[in-house]
Amino acid sequence: MPRKIIIDTDPGQDDAVAILLALASPELEVLGITCVAGNVPLALTAINARKVCELAGRRDVKVFAGCDRPLARALVTAEYVHGKTGLDGIDLPAPEMPLQKAHAVDFLIDTLRAEAPGSVTLVPIGPLTNIATAMRKAPDIVARIGQIVLMGGAYFEVGNVTPAAEFNIYVDPEAAEIVFKSGVDLVVMPLDVTHKALTTRPRIEAFRALGRVGEVVASWTDFFERFDMEKYGSEGAPLHDPCTIAWLLDPSLFTGRRINVEIETRSELTLGMTVADWWGVTTRAPNAYFVGDIDADRFYALLTERLARL
């Protein structure tokens, strides 16, 4: 039986690769894709998610639009990384598949109530606004969530959007606080691990050799790589969001620790910081499995093998 997941996303080229990896993998059943404002405004993320489904030949996937702004703050976007469309690279046709009529938050609530308790995994790879809104609106769903496997936060690598904070958490820290305090079984892919999942020329050329889907993926990574290579002086760019899906497919690619993680919501200086008790220096109860390392060669091998199926 495939594992049932809902991907909550703000595509974003790395989100797009995560969606492709999930759609290419028979171990996973994508119940729906819920879009949120983040890398670019909601109107664009809801278009981009459908473009990606169509690229994968999957017009049957249900795509929902959700919250268009964070719970308590103005939206911060990241066109400087992802381009004006959020999906700059090879131009994909405007999607023909419809956006679902229901709001993403209602879809999350209805699905979690309809499916067996514990049987649905949420995979948030953007700001946590939709997930937190669903938890606030329908507290009964919290106990029904099997697991949340999210991309967000940082500890050793500290921030990418401020010196202290990672983008997804920084954009909506109040939402992140709700999710991290929810008591749901959390798996967290912070920058500490995604910055070890770097693109390299041979890895990108392996994508490009796959045909249409691989060429598009290579054009995406070529686009956002420039920004990260300039910023970090690294060999390539981190492919953040697909780490979540790879975890679901093969957790042996990763190592981490079960620790306490709290979200800073008040300090101007460190807003959105994931205060991760990696060394166990407090008595705060662990609330997350915080991933720290990845076998990047095996990760890229898995990704390439799966993209080849599309």
Ligand code: BDR
């Ligand atoms: C996260 O922020 C976004 O720009 C990426 O899509 C990823 O989810 C990395 O900080």
Ligand code: CA
């Ligand atoms: Ca994202």
